Amino acid sequence: MDFKTLDPSFEQRVRDSFARQAAMALIGASMTRVAPGRCEIELPVREDLTQQHKFVHGGVVGMIADSAGGYAAFTLMPADASVLTVEYKINMLAPAKGERLVARGEVVKPGRTLSIVRADVYAIEGARETLVAATQQTLMVMHGKSDERL
Amino acid sequence: MDFKTLDPSFEQRVRDSFARQAAMALIGASMTRVAPGRCEIELPVREDLTQQHKFVHGGVVGMIADSAGGYAAFTLMPADASVLTVEYKINMLAPAKGERLVARGEVVKPGRTLSIVRADVYAIEGARETLVAATQQTLMVMHGKSDERL
Amino acid sequence: MDFKTLDPSFEQRVRDSFARQAAMALIGASMTRVAPGRCEIELPVREDLTQQHKFVHGGVVGMIADSAGGYAAFTLMPADASVLTVEYKINMLAPAKGERLVARGEVVKPGRTLSIVRADVYAIEGARETLVAATQQTLMVMHGKSDERL
Amino acid sequence: MDFKTLDPSFEQRVRDSFARQAAMALIGASMTRVAPGRCEIELPVREDLTQQHKFVHGGVVGMIADSAGGYAAFTLMPADASVLTVEYKINMLAPAKGERLVARGEVVKPGRTLSIVRADVYAIEGARETLVAATQQTLMVMHGKSDERL
Numbered sequence: 001m002d003f004k005t006l007d008p009s010f011e012q013r014v015r016d017s018f019a020r021q022a023a024m025a026l027i028g029a030s031m032t033r034v035a036p037g038r039c040e041i042e043l044p045v046r047e048d049l050t051q052q053h054k055f056v057h058g059g060v061v062g063m064i065a066d067s068a069g070g071y072a073a074f075t076l077m078p079a080d081a082s083v084l085t086v087e088y089k090i091n092m093l094a095p096a097k098g099e100r101l102v103a104r105g106e107v108v109k110p111g112r113t114l115s116i117v118r119a120d121v122y123a124i125e126g127a128r129e130t131l132v133a134a135t136q137q138t139l140m141v142m143h144g145k146s147d148e149r150l
Numbered sequence: 151m152d153f154k155t156l157d158p159s160f161e162q163r164v165r166d167s168f169a170r171q172a173a174m175a176l177i178g179a180s181m182t183r184v185a186p187g188r189c190e191i192e193l194p195v196r197e198d199l200t201q202q203h204k205f206v207h208g209g210v211v212g213m214i215a216d217s218a219g220g221y222a223a224f225t226l227m228p229a230d231a232s233v234l235t236v237e238y239k240i241n242m243l244a245p246a247k248g249e250r251l252v253a254r255g256e257v258v259k260p261g262r263t264l265s266i267v268r269a270d271v272y273a274i275e276g277a278r279e280t281l282v283a284a285t286q287q288t289l290m291v292m293h294g295k296s297d298e299r300l
Numbered sequence: 301m302d303f304k305t306l307d308p309s310f311e312q313r314v315r316d317s318f319a320r321q322a323a324m325a326l327i328g329a330s331m332t333r334v335a336p337g338r339c340e341i342e343l344p345v346r347e348d349l350t351q352q353h354k355f356v357h358g359g360v361v362g363m364i365a366d367s368a369g370g371y372a373a374f375t376l377m378p379a380d381a382s383v384l385t386v387e388y389k390i391n392m393l394a395p396a397k398g399e400r401l402v403a404r405g406e407v408v409k410p411g412r413t414l415s416i417v418r419a420d421v422y423a424i425e426g427a428r429e430t431l432v433a434a435t436q437q438t439l440m441v442m443h444g445k446s447d448e449r450l
Numbered sequence: 451m452d453f454k455t456l457d458p459s460f461e462q463r464v465r466d467s468f469a470r471q472a473a474m475a476l477i478g479a480s481m482t483r484v485a486p487g488r489c490e491i492e493l494p495v496r497e498d499l500t501q502q503h504k505f506v507h508g509g510v511v512g513m514i515a516d517s518a519g520g521y522a523a524f525t526l527m528p529a530d531a532s533v534l535t536v537e538y539k540i541n542m543l544a545p546a547k548g549e550r551l552v553a554r555g556e557v558v559k560p561g562r563t564l565s566i567v568r569a570d571v572y573a574i575e576g577a578r579e580t581l582v583a584a585t586q587q588t589l590m591v592m593h594g595k596s597d598e599r600l
Binding site for chain 3: 467468470471472473474475476477497498499500501502503506507508509510512513514515516517532534535536537538539540541542597
């Protein structure tokens with residue numbers, strides 16, 4: 001699908017917002033790609049992100065999926081709006097292990113009030129990518145509430 | 151609802167497993183209550199857990215909900231089993247801010263293979279509790295795979 | 301939880317709307333109870349509602365859960381608004397069989413724009429109630445669009 | 451994605467099972483396409499399938515999505531197994547109106563015990579297709595329980 005942005009500076013706006021998410025710094029996530037309706041977030045696997053079986057904690061997988069999805073939607077929102085996660089659903093498909101995880105969000109349907117996004121998370125080990133989680137998410141556009149000043 | 155455990159040592163088993171979750175230590179979460187079919191996890195609010203609007207990141211809210219729900223189900227599982235999150239759905243209801251968050255998981259239906267749980271997350275500020283997230287979760291019992299040795 | 305309605309005629313408004321749902325007549329569902337923030341829908345089990353194993357089709361279970369949840373939210377909306385299902389998630393917990401099914405919706409959090417509801421579906425056989433499905437749902441308030449004239 | 455079936459007679463098995471779903475006959479749905487990991491179900495729009503605004507009831511949309519998803523998963527299961535919906539999540543994206551609806555299910559990840567599927571529902575009016583719903587679903591394989599005799 002091909003999406004049109006309303007805001008030519010969408011990439012800077014999205015990257016600035018991501019940079020303000022302290023929780024992404026805590027886990028070591030970075031935003032590797034932003035395009036209209038799409039966003040990719042990468043997370044190097046670290047020992048302190050794991051659950052009891054030494055895989056990355058499902059909640060951490062959810063964190064990067066939520067962010068990749070939310071920012072995919074945010075690319076299509078007007079410059080004076082901010083984005084809010086209404087809800088998401090995540091299926092865990094395989095143990096989250098390897099060198100790093102990559103969450104790829106893609107808008108399914110942008111809307112004036114609500115946007116629907118799917119984000120998939122892959123575990124990467126060398127040249128091999130394994131799908132580890134699949135999400136479907138609902139985001140809300142907060143018009144007139146700049147992300148920066150909320 | 152009143153649940154019966156199959157394992158009289160369920161509390162120790164659950165607390166030991168939680169203690170092995172490095173990701174819970176990273177965010178500063180602790181397990182405050184365990185009972186048959188129920189589990190409570192508490193998270194002091196910290197600056198490094200926030201998103202761009204300085205509320206606790208939705209993914210972090212999801213982390214403690216996922217853990218509270220998963221361990222609520224785990225209390226009812228046999229001693230030689232481990233627990234796996236199949237999927238969860240989370241609705242964000244209010245900004246996650248205050249002194250601390252508390253996630254309370256409660257089993258809706260325990261099962262031999264799958265268990266269904268609901269976990270709600272509250273933000274606490276002084277004497278005031280605000281519901282900030284509601285989840286519904288599916289867990290899988292991994293028979294014969296002790297949580298410790300998986 | 302105790303909810304306050306904005307519209308003293310909420311019950312009539314909800315029942316009138318339900319009466320306009322042809323699909324509920326097709327499957328034989330009726331609205332058995334309406335209260336602020338709550339709604340109950342009943343469905344006698346019929347052969348023509350079943351799936352391949354002769355239990356009531358999961359989608360039919362979803363229909364009455366969706367309606368019970370949506371109307372529970374609708375009780376708390378202003379008189380000039382209509383209600384729209386944004387999304388729902390449903391867990392199937394047991395085979396839907398017996399004399400009749402009852403879906404009970406209860407608002408978790410009412411909101412100006414979005415409302416969150418949980419609805420559970422029970423199968424009834426004589427004096428016995430079995431929980432067969434659990435849902436969590438997001439509804440949208442459409443202000444200024446009367447349900448009758450949309 | 452390219453899927454391999456375990457059962458060369460998968461199409462007959464799937465079509466026979468669908469033919470046993472009385473609820474699909476009640477609403478007038480038919481199975482228009484079956485392929486490994488994929489299934490399509492079509493529903494002519496009828497007055498008696500609508501909700502209060504004269505669009506097809508969300509629960510009916512859920513019915514065909516659930517069936518398309520479940521049978522997409524069922525194509526990849528062994529001949530002696532049956533399929534059970536564990537849960538699904540559905541987002542309503544646009545009013546379900548037009549000449550007919552088409553639900554297209556596609557497996558995201560097949561598994562020995564659990565399979566994950568996405569199904570999208572389109573409304574068709576002449577040459578125009580509008581995405582009206584998006585689902586993500588978890589199915590369970592019931593080994594050794596033939597769909598026919600369960």
